[in-house]
Amino acid sequence: MQGDALVLQVIRKDGQIIASTELVLKNGTKGKEINDQEEAWASGTVIQKNLRSQGIGELCAAAQEKVAKEAGRIAIRTAIWNDNYSSMRLRMRSGYRLVGEGTYKTIDPKKPDCRYRKDLTEEPPIAKRTTQEIRQHLNTERQAGHLPVVNTVDTNSPDQILIDPTNTASMNQALEQNYVGVYLLVPKDVPGDEEIDKNFVVFIKTEKLPENQ
Numbered sequence: 001m002q003g004d005a006l007v008l009q010v011i012r013k014d015g016q017i018i019a020s021t022e023l024v025l026k027n028g029t030k031g032k033e034i035n036d037q038e039e040a041w042a043s044g045t046v047i048q049k050n051l052r053s054q055g056i057g058e059l060c061a062a063a064q065e066k067v068a069k070e071a072g073r074i075a076i077r078t079a080i081w082n083d084n085y086s087s088m089r090l091r092m093r094s095g096y097r098l099v100g101e102g103t104y105k106t107i108d109p110k111k112p113d114c115r116y117r118k119d120l121t122e123e124p125p126i127a128k129r130t131t132q133e134i135r136q137h138l139n140t141e142r143q144a145g146h147l148p149v150v151n152t153v154d155t156n157s158p159d160q161i162l163i164d165p166t167n168t169a170s171m172n173q174a175l176e177q178n179y180v181g182v183y184l185l186v187p188k189d190v191p192g193d194e195e196i197d198k199n200f201v202v203f204i205k206t207e208k209l210p211e212n213q
Contacts, residue, residue: 005029006043007067011059021045021060023067023076034077040068042078045087057090065120074121079113082165085199089184091116095124098181098201101171112168114181126182135189138202142190147202149195153177159208162200171201179203 005026011019024032024041032041045060068076079102080087092098100115118124126134141147141160149162153173162185163170174181183202190196 009060009063009067011056019045019047019056019060021064023064025068025071025073038074040064040071040073040076042076052086057086058094061090061094065118069120075117075119077115077117079115081111081113082168082171085165085184085186088114088165088201089186091118092181092183092201093127094118095127098203100175101168114165114171134183138183138185138189139193142193142196149200153179153203159205161203162196163203165199165201174203178206180206180209182209 005024006029007023007025009021009023010017022030022043022045024030024034024043025036027034027036030043032043034041042061042064045057045064047056047060065076076096078091078096080091082088082101088098096116096118098114099117102113102115138147146158147160147162148158149164150157151167151170153161153163153170155177157177161174161179163174165171165184181201181203185196185200185202187193187196187198
């Protein structure tokens with residue numbers, strides 16, 4: 001289903017709808033604030049519970065990007081609650097960057113979320129790398145001491161850091177210091193690393209983003 005303001009897409013299996021996804025194209029639609037000459041907003045994806053973690057989320061994200069590009073948009077934005085790890089990982093794995101923090105005011109004004117943006121004019125190299133390649137890079141950086149876990153962020157912090165996504169104070173400090181979130185690291189990415197006992201966002205100083213991120 002497509003309109004000037006909102007596009008709804010569905011994925012079917014054996015004639016049954018198993019997933020749906022929405023894309024906002026007009027500022028103000030569903031309360032989303034966008035520059036509707038340049039941006040689109042990925043407003044929602046729902047996947048049948050027993051079919052999750054089977055690549056359907058990736059199909060939905062790709063479908064949203066295709067519609068956004070066809071509509072002439074150069075970027076796509078979204079917001080995800082900071083404890084929705086599967087969605088956070090999916091978006092950043094496909095090239096979205098964590099660029100802000102806020103709240104879903106119309107849903108739960110006390111629950112923080114993370115704001116993401118993807119540049120659609122060029123596919124980020126991270127989206128082209130295999131999971132194994134990313135894990136090798138993360139392990140190398142951790143072993144070299146270049147990717148420390150931090151609880152506070154200031155001008156003396158390293159260029160690459162790990163922050164607990166539920167630590168909103170540290171997340172905001174990083175964003176204020178011109179860091180950008182590029183990946184959600186989970187314990188299985190760095191097996192044997194005893195310090196990584198939960199999920200962390202990989203933040204990198206904007207001006208230090210390497211070609212492979």
